[in-house]
Amino acid sequence: MSFLLSDRMMPEHGVVGSAAGDVWRALRLFSLYRFFVAGMLTALEVFGTGPQALGSSHPRLFLLFAFTYLLLSLGFGIVARLRRLPASLQIYLQAATDISLITLLTYTSGGVTSGLGMLAIPAIAGLGLLAPGRPALFFAALASIALLLAQIHGYWFEPGRDSALTQTGLLGAGLFATALLALVLARRAMESEDLAQRRSVDLANMAELNAHIIDRMQSGVIVVNDDRHVYLINESAWLLLGNPVTADTSDLSRLAPELYGALQEWLRHPTGAGHRTLPANGHSPELRVRFTRLGVDKPIGTVILLEDTAELRRQMQSIKLASLGRLTASIAHEIRNPLGAISHAAQLLGESDELNRADRRLVGIIQDQSRRMNQVIQNVLDLSRRQAPRIEVLALRPWLERFADEFCRHHNLERAQLELSIRPEDARACFDAEQLHQVVWNLCTNALRYGTRAGQPARILIQGGTRDVSRHATLDIIDQGRGVNPSIARRLFEPFVSTGNEGTGLGLYISRELCENNGGTLDYIPLPTGGSCFRIQFPPHETTTPVMEGRRSRQA
Template sequence: MEKTPSFICRHESGEALRPSQFQEDGEDYSADGMDREKVKQSPDRKLLKYREYIKKKDRLLTSIYKISRLLNRPITRDKILQSLVNEMKRVFDLQRGLIFLINKRENTLEVKYVIGFSPHEVKRAFAHPLDMDRDKCRETLVAKTGKTIYIRNAKNSPVITEFDFKMDRIWNRISSVTMPLKIKGEIIGVIQGDQTSKELILSKSDINLFSAFASHASIIIENARLKEQYQKKIAQLLSLQEITKKTSSTLVLKKLLSIVTTNALKITGASVCTLLLTERGHLEIVSQVGHDYVYKGGFRLKIGEGIAGWVAEKGVPLLVGDVTNEPRYIEIIPGIGSILAAPLVSEKRVLGVLVVASNKKLAFSVDDLELLMVFASHTAVVIDGVRLYEQVIKERNNAANILESSPNGIVMIDEDKKIRALNRKAEEILGLRRKDILDRKISEIFKGKRICEVLSNVIDKREIIDNQEVAFSRNDRSTAILGLNSSSLIPDDRGVNAVIITIRDLTEIKRTEEMLKRVEKLSSLGQMSANIAHEIRNPLASINFNAQLLSKRLIADENTGEILKDTFEGIERIKVLLKRVLDFTKKEQPSFSKGSIHNVISEALSLIEPQIKNRKVIIKKCFAEGIPEVVFDPHQIQQVFVNLFMNALESMEKDGTMEIKSALGKYDKEGRQVIITISDDGIGIPPENISRVFDPFFTTKPDGTGLGLSIVYKIMEQHDARIEIKNRENKGTSFVLHFPIKTQI
């Protein structure tokens, strides 16, 4: 506490009084005057004044103690300022009170708290800070000189400036006392009290007490400021710690960038935050928050250009308090006043720049710069890690895509004979779903199948197989021919061995090979059959002629008539057989047209209706709706259905059932198809004969020619169609015909 405050007192005459000449209530308090006062004043009056001084001082000390205790409570600096002006008003019997604090950045004196003013006056006080150089008034003078100014009557004071007079008129001030707030000799602000309805009369002791109050108030305000600053820093560090957890917990770069910009905005109190990353000698905006302007993408800034480019080039942070005075500033967002930019540095590489900006000038401090640097350093490390992770994931996905796109099935089996991985093609070839076989043993999946034995030998005996062919029965009862290859994997970091099995579906290849063999065989057989037919037909004509001649010349008896009848029947059978052989070998081109397959089926059934009735066979037609028209030769396809229907009738006893179904097949590599299924409940085909049923002259019927199904197969080939057999021995046979849907004839 100052024992002798430095102040300037203005008497109502306007003359400046030094402390040694200060008068209180008309009394002389100079050195000589004090001696005279001792003579003049009675002991009772002295005692009364002393008691009043002690009471006022006691109130002052109580107020200071009361306010000091607030520092130990979780309240804001504004609350402490409020308590200060309240206590000042109460202790010194003031009508109004104010506290001004100096803003060094703006070089202004700003009102921080007031009491006793009207709402309009309060709004004006806060809206118009005093310029330390431009505004000549008692408040700025005290803030500059550190001298106390006491004005008893402003109306009669000639030393009041024009600006003082204007403020007194606005605020209706009669008298005031203005005292500096100091900390270690540095002026941090001004405390002021005034009267509007009467003169403010202060004695020298009152000034001393007011000075003491101001000194303690300065300490309390500074402590409150430091406490608020520390609390802010602690809050920022806690926020930084929380942000660090958030950024470290995500491995998605886009989400990470959003977290970074959002929280950088939060901890610095900025208006907008922009994150730029380096890309081929440029900076690109990858995330931006906090402004009406929404980043649309495509913005590029050269390294070294603008504030962000300079920071990226130099690798050092930059604090710009006023962008209007910064030549490196390039306006991207309008209305920016100050900028703080920090480089993102990881392993001596600048990955980008984190920029926070405010609409206000001088919005950021050195503390903000240090905090943003810590945040930027952590962000750079995390971004580097996430990029590396994304690169690893990308490479892994590329490898997975290569495997998934492989035209061959790929299966990985570990040393415990468990399937650890497989691709989509393997699922398709095996007819199994990935989720049903992963982490299961091959003995469970392929129990009782040849493939299980082959794969077990590969694991147990370390056999290397090369295109080993295995017949495989799928769950849908279809059979496939698989080609298997194996290779060993390098043991992983746990020392686990595994093998890769490559699977090729050879079914179509084998079918094509068989077809080529069949075509070659049929071609040779057809040529030979045609030659034989021609060789037989000429002698047969002579035999037929001679037999007819003999029948006319011989005496007809019963025995001779039977012999001739058998001869003519035999000749006729040979003629029919020769015709079929020649029809089979004849290369007749189909005459294609577009039509309904259902109509052809119905016409074929009409042709064999007598045979159907004779055998009392039940016909079931299950035709699907919406079957499109098919391109075919109606006459040839009718022959196909007649042959198949007759084959079915001949395989059944009386009272049998023949079912004809149509369906629209799914899209596959051959396109979409119309599927016709002809099923009977006859005796079926022995398994050993299935591969031969379409061979010419193969028949199990005593009077059959073995050409019916061969002709069917030939016609289907000419139509780019396909026929297959689904046989159940002793339970019936199904012929499945696949007709391609063609748009052009």
């Protein structure tokens, strides 16, 4: 019997769940076995086709006991199916019934020499498995004593019957050995069951932990088989795909057609690069996709990892700024102190009355270049100490109106010299307000310095807004100058590259770094009519969209 019941599994100790179901199933199966044995004995006796030993001493009593055994077996089976009595009580009643009726059947068949006493061995074995421990040993002793007493009674009161005490003793020893063996097997089985239950709980906990970790990962995770069926998709993947609306969310080809196409291309050439880049569309940003096959012996599916390229750039930016911070700390210590001494000495020298005009010019050059070097160091320090952006949603036109007023006052410009054109009027963008101020100020200063033709007043055009349905807002700073030489334009955003002699060559570099740190971009666009255009592309404005109900149910 493979269904176990220990003391802690008894109903009075709280048999619940699968353990209780196993006990009742075992009782039904054992009742079926008992019904089959009793039915065979009854049929053999009724039709007279069985061995001569059956009922040889008392045929009518044998038939009565066999028929009683058959009815009780049927009754035990019905009660076990209906679960009318406690399982422990049924076990003991069935054990007592088996021992009593098998002993009586053996007695009416001439004793243990008939071989019917061997039927007690399966009964004790089943009892040892269903109720291991002292109950099994007690009933084994009870069966041995009952068989021995029946054998002695028949020997005394029925002349000619063989005593067969040796066979009865061996049968009793066999019953004890069966009970002990069943006890050992039951304990081993219970230990194995306990271990399996603990392992099952550990696996369930581990699966829950893995599901929690995967769901909270910033990278999107999708698991699909080769038939496009989606087994798992976490929250990040759903958001990176732009909260797709489709009737069949378990079909990758409908959930994300571009991603499915990239997967099929990779499956056709799995030895190539394990990643692809999906361009941004109206719903999702630009994604970096990596594929990994699942399966030890044979492939059973593919794990797809999704990452926002803007986020990757921000992470690279953070690493770059950390390295730059360590470098600039050394620069500040090793260069600024002697630079300050040089600047101070030049200032004192310039206050001397004995200097001629040429010497004063040289002192002015020293002071100007010292200030310039100090500004370079300050810019690098500011960049390396840049804190994480506090991104917020900005209404572009009101923000730019305030910026234009401040910029014109600072540079003594007429308000008409800085023109604003925002379409639509309520266009919004996601950016850190202070860092956007620094970027636009730097770009407008460059336009004022390098984008003004000789003899003409400075004019700066700031235009932008949302140009398409992609939620990407842009901002263009356009001047009326001669543009940038193509040979320099390729390196325009590199540090210490400048088109003039007044700048440090770090302004555009810092501006682009700030844009990328906020998830956007900064590009130079030459204009065919002359002039320069620097375009800020803001990251997409992620609107809060209710997540489709039941999405977590797909993680199965």
